[in-house]
Amino acid sequence: MVIQTKVCIIGAGVSGLRAAHRLLTHPNTPFGASDVIILEAQDRIGGRIKTDTNLSKLGLTYDLGAAWFHDALTNSVLHSSIEDGSFDVRKDGYFNDKDISYYAREIVGKIDALGMKLERVVEDIEKFIEIHFLASLEVPDVSLSEIVSMYMQKYDHFLTDEQKNLCGRMTRFLELWYGISAQQISGKYAVMDHQGRNLYNKKGYAFVIEKLARQIESDILTNEQVKLITRDITGKPYRHMISTVSGTEIGADYLVVTVPQSILALEPDHDYGITWNPPLPSNIHNALKKIHFGALGKVIFEFDEIWWPASEDGFEVLADAENSPKSAEIEGLEIQPFTHPIYIVNYATIKPSAASLVILTQSPVTDYLEKNPTLTWRYMKPMLEKIATSAIHDPINTIVTDWTQNPFARGSYSALHVGDDPSDLIIQLSGEYENCGMGSGSTIRFAGEHTIADGAGCVHGAYNSGERAAEWILKDLSER
Amino acid sequence: MVIQTKVCIIGAGVSGLRAAHRLLTHPNTPFGASDVIILEAQDRIGGRIKTDTNLSKLGLTYDLGAAWFHDALTNSVLHSSIEDGSFDVRKDGYFNDKDISYYAREIVGKIDALGMKLERVVEDIEKFIEIHFLASLEVPDVSLSEIVSMYMQKYDHFLTDEQKNLCGRMTRFLELWYGISAQQISGKYAVMDHQGRNLYNKKGYAFVIEKLARQIESDILTNEQVKLITRDITGKPYRHMISTVSGTEIGADYLVVTVPQSILALEPDHDYGITWNPPLPSNIHNALKKIHFGALGKVIFEFDEIWWPASEDGFEVLADAENSPKSAEIEGLEIQPFTHPIYIVNYATIKPSAASLVILTQSPVTDYLEKNPTLTWRYMKPMLEKIATSAIHDPINTIVTDWTQNPFARGSYSALHVGDDPSDLIIQLSGEYENCGMGSGSTIRFAGEHTIADGAGCVHGAYNSGERAAEWILKDLSER
Numbered sequence: 001m002v003i004q005t006k007v008c009i010i011g012a013g014v015s016g017l018r019a020a021h022r023l024l025t026h027p028n029t030p031f032g033a034s035d036v037i038i039l040e041a042q043d044r045i046g047g048r049i050k051t052d053t054n055l056s057k058l059g060l061t062y063d064l065g066a067a068w069f070h071d072a073l074t075n076s077v078l079h080s081s082i083e084d085g086s087f088d089v090r091k092d093g094y095f096n097d098k099d100i101s102y103y104a105r106e107i108v109g110k111i112d113a114l115g116m117k118l119e120r121v122v123e124d125i126e127k128f129i130e131i132h133f134l135a136s137l138e139v140p141d142v143s144l145s146e147i148v149s150m151y152m153q154k155y156d157h158f159l160t161d162e163q164k165n166l167c168g169r170m171t172r173f174l175e176l177w178y179g180i181s182a183q184q185i186s187g188k189y190a191v192m193d194h195q196g197r198n199l200y201n202k203k204g205y206a207f208v209i210e211k212l213a214r215q216i217e218s219d220i221l222t223n224e225q226v227k228l229i230t231r232d233i234t235g236k237p238y239r240h241m242i243s244t245v246s247g248t249e250i251g252a253d254y255l256v257v258t259v260p261q262s263i264l265a266l267e268p269d270h271d272y273g274i275t276w277n278p279p280l281p282s283n284i285h286n287a288l289k290k291i292h293f294g295a296l297g298k299v300i301f302e303f304d305e306i307w308w309p310a311s312e313d314g315f316e317v318l319a320d321a322e323n324s325p326k327s328a329e330i331e332g333l334e335i336q337p338f339t340h341p342i343y344i345v346n347y348a349t350i351k352p353s354a355a356s357l358v359i360l361t362q363s364p365v366t367d368y369l370e371k372n373p374t375l376t377w378r379y380m381k382p383m384l385e386k387i388a389t390s391a392i393h394d395p396i397n398t399i400v401t402d403w404t405q406n407p408f409a410r411g412s413y414s415a416l417h418v419g420d421d422p423s424d425l426i427i428q429l430s431g432e433y434e435n436c437g438m439g440s441g442s443t444i445r446f447a448g449e450h451t452i453a454d455g456a457g458c459v460h461g462a463y464n465s466g467e468r469a470a471e472w473i474l475k476d477l478s479e480r
Numbered sequence: 481m482v483i484q485t486k487v488c489i490i491g492a493g494v495s496g497l498r499a500a501h502r503l504l505t506h507p508n509t510p511f512g513a514s515d516v517i518i519l520e521a522q523d524r525i526g527g528r529i530k531t532d533t534n535l536s537k538l539g540l541t542y543d544l545g546a547a548w549f550h551d552a553l554t555n556s557v558l559h560s561s562i563e564d565g566s567f568d569v570r571k572d573g574y575f576n577d578k579d580i581s582y583y584a585r586e587i588v589g590k591i592d593a594l595g596m597k598l599e600r601v602v603e604d605i606e607k608f609i610e611i612h613f614l615a616s617l618e619v620p621d622v623s624l625s626e627i628v629s630m631y632m633q634k635y636d637h638f639l640t641d642e643q644k645n646l647c648g649r650m651t652r653f654l655e656l657w658y659g660i661s662a663q664q665i666s667g668k669y670a671v672m673d674h675q676g677r678n679l680y681n682k683k684g685y686a687f688v689i690e691k692l693a694r695q696i697e698s699d700i701l702t703n704e705q706v707k708l709i710t711r712d713i714t715g716k717p718y719r720h721m722i723s724t725v726s727g728t729e730i731g732a733d734y735l736v737v738t739v740p741q742s743i744l745a746l747e748p749d750h751d752y753g754i755t756w757n758p759p760l761p762s763n764i765h766n767a768l769k770k771i772h773f774g775a776l777g778k779v780i781f782e783f784d785e786i787w788w789p790a791s792e793d794g795f796e797v798l799a800d801a802e803n804s805p806k807s808a809e810i811e812g813l814e815i816q817p818f819t820h821p822i823y824i825v826n827y828a829t830i831k832p833s834a835a836s837l838v839i840l841t842q843s844p845v846t847d848y849l850e851k852n853p854t855l856t857w858r859y860m861k862p863m864l865e866k867i868a869t870s871a872i873h874d875p876i877n878t879i880v881t882d883w884t885q886n887p888f889a890r891g892s893y894s895a896l897h898v899g900d901d902p903s904d905l906i907i908q909l910s911g912e913y914e915n916c917g918m919g920s921g922s923t924i925r926f927a928g929e930h931t932i933a934d935g936a937g938c939v940h941g942a943y944n945s946g947e948r949a950a951e952w953i954l955k956d957l958s959e960r
Contacts, residue, residue, distance in 0.1 A: 074611065090637060095638070098594065114578065114579055120575070124677050128553055128676070131554065157562070158575070158677075199638075
């Protein structure tokens with residue numbers, strides 16, 4: 001039996017929930033709770049927001065997915081949460097943007113980045129990249145690694161030996177933004193423009209999900225993995241039919257597809273892929289080939305006490321230089337420490353006196369550790385020893401994320417490899433351009449972090465994209 | 481008797497000299513040395529480049545005017561000087577861009593800007609300003625002071641008490657870029673985008689002037705203040721006639737006017753104004769009313785020994801907060817210390833072990849001290865006491881610039897007050913837009929720091945504008 005509804009939303013992450021929320025709470029909405037159905041493939045809602053309160057042995061809460069309000073000056077989720085009283089910046093937030101401390105294998109103690117003006121050179125490299133690619137649209141894309149080498153060659157006479165040794169390695173902090181390696185990162189799109197500071201969400205991002213879910217009275221069906229979308233049906237009382245692996249069939253006039261880009265990009269015959277009938281238009285299909293998916297992961301270690309500089313917000317342990325002498329390999333590890341940088345969030349500045357470190361990792365390290373979580377300490381220990389101010393302790397607890405192993409996530413969020421072009425996919429999926437995406441007249445919309453330019457890859461981007469889909473549906477309906 | 485020539489250039493600053501240099505050294509130039517005459521009102525060439533080697537009691541060289549290569553990634557003067565071997569970055573330059581130390585009257589010792597994340601908030605304010613004015617072209621301009629207050633009100637909940645007290649005061653460092661006060665600075669144009677780092681020119685900028693002058697065999701007539709420009713004459717063998725106070729008359733086909741904006745803006749009957757016959761077109765006249773002229777000045781103190789932190793590149797002593805309790809006034813001073821911030825360049829990091837401080841000042845302080853140089857130590861001492869690590873010494877030598885008192889300079893360089901619009905003047909004077917400036921068909925060009933967008937106010941901007949004028953003349957001639 002086909003369950004009939006007006007709007008079907010695939011995915012109960014922040015974009016899908018916000019779409020439903022906006023549809024139901026808009027002052028002029030014609031929709032009631034039964035007009036909207038949300039399908040969620042997993043046994044939980046939230047998508048790549050996942051706040052954990054069980055795994056800690058120190059009674060701490062961790063966001064295993066999104067954790068910061070980025071672009072704090074313009075972040076709609078932050079601003080609306082402040083407004084409705086659900087988030088108190090002073091109590092629930094922490095701007096952990098103190099200048100971070102840098103460490104390298106060959107240097108004892110903290111690197112004197114200030115004295116050596118290393119960050120001024122890193123800024124200079126970023127400006128060089130901007131100027132290089134702004135020169136013309138024809139400038140070919142190269143990797144972050146390559147464009148940094150170009151800077152180092154061209155401006156060798158501007159640099160001290162220390163700057164030459166360390167600054168290129170420092171630019172690899174971008175790996176911990178994108179979740180991919182500097183050899184993969186598109187140089188053209190490497191440099192970000194932030195709309196304000198990064199506010200760590202101490203409260204846990206689940207509050208946003210819970211708040212939205214609380215205000216949505218529609219059905220949210222979990223464990224409903226969509227397998228087939230039959231679209232633009234004629235002669236039925238509904239326009240699209242959505243069929244799930246468990247056999248549920250939903251007929252709906254409007255469809256909002258918020259599955260991750262990683263799912264959208266799967267072939268229809270893949271176990272977790274979606275069959276479209278008729279198939280997805282080739283413009284969407286092609287655009288999906290010009291963008292990749294990153295693998296930002298997290299490793300959390302809890303300790304009996306703090307053995308690192310307690311008041312620093314963060315630490316970056318640099319990867320070795322390409323030409324640096326290799327130390328003896330650590331047995332049993334396919335990826336050796338110091339081949340990729342790590343970014344360490346000092347949880348002790350987020351939750352006072354918490355003896356906990358949250359370490360960000362990138363592909364391929366994330367994939368490797370998420371597949372082999374028991375190797376995590378062996379991999380991390382030599383790098384963490386660099387930040388120790390007293391003897392390093394073994395952890396009393398280790399938490400490793402599983403985004404790459406989760407078949408419904410398959411990684412973290414969209415990421416641009418060399419030669420990729422984000423605008424294509426966004427043009428196709430945003431629904432803001434005539435004759436793009438599903439074509440004009442279609443009542444299928446897309447939402448999610450991969451469908452929007454402002455806040456791409458972020459919670460607020462996803463949230464805004466859900467709102468955009470809802471607004472479009474309301475407008476379309478009112479015009480019919 | 482009218483001296484006839486092909487090109488007359490008014491002003492022997494860097495833009496005028498580069499114009500002549502380009503005209504004479506272009507591979508396809510039809511001009512010989514006698515085809516170009518340069519008129520200079522002062523008894524020296526260089527304009528607002530002035531390298532002094534006589535005033536120091538420590539045998540030091542000081543640039544009283546321009547001192548840095550700004551935008552080091554794209555600076556044409558720097559790059560061409562490296563290429564021709566006249567400037568060796570490692571030997572002759574110094575990137576004095578170590579994070580500066582901040583001091584305030586009410587705080588003992590250096591402010592812990594890092595620990596309080598003050599610079600992150602200052603960056604946030606800059607981003608806020610950018611977002612605020614980018615919202616639409618209709619957003620009304622307000623002063624830097626006002627837009628900072630708007631940020632402080634709107635984002636109060638983002639800020640700690642220390643940040644609220646100090647960060648707005650820190651943004652006043654921009655006064656030492658523009659040479660005007662935060663109440664005057666146009667908020668809309670306050671935030672700068674730099675094309676790279678700032679390289680201090682240890683060699684002294686005179687080398688650029690001398691290099692250009694050496695390669696120009698044309699007459700450079702000093703002490704020739706232009707009083708009258710009779711333009712677009714018919715029936716004579718020359719198109720324009722330039723008459724000076726001393727009675728010299730030059731007839732020329734092409735005219736390049738590089739006098740400072742401050743001179744261009746004077747009424748014709750002013751002692752130092754220029755009469756145009758026919759008058760300057762009203763579009764130029766009007767554009768000159770929508771831009772101001774700053775007064776960046778320098779005070780240099782030499783001491784018997786270093787009594788401040790020797791290895792810091794620079795110090796900013798903040799002005800008091802508007803509502804801070806006032807200390808007893810210092811007698812005999814019309815402007816009290818701590819009402820305006822000062823930026824102190826530690827000359828000891830530029831010339832090792834030099835016991836010398838170079839202090840930048842803004843209007844109205846510059847005007848006041850340049851008029852009353854004997855008051856300088858009385859004014860500066862209370863602020864300099866803040867940076868003392870041992871007892872402060874009295875100077876053994878004081879040098880104060882005289883840009884505001886020099887009738888041929890009248891200040892430093894163009895500056896944008898609230899409501900100003902730089903594009904108007906640049907559109908009128910750049911010669912790059914049809915039917916603007918002197919109109920199409922005119923053979924009068926303008927050059928100087930005030931006539932160009934990239935590098936506005938800088939040596940390389942002036943240099944490029946001179947080159948632009950020369951290129952245009954060569955092209956125009958070849959097309960006739």
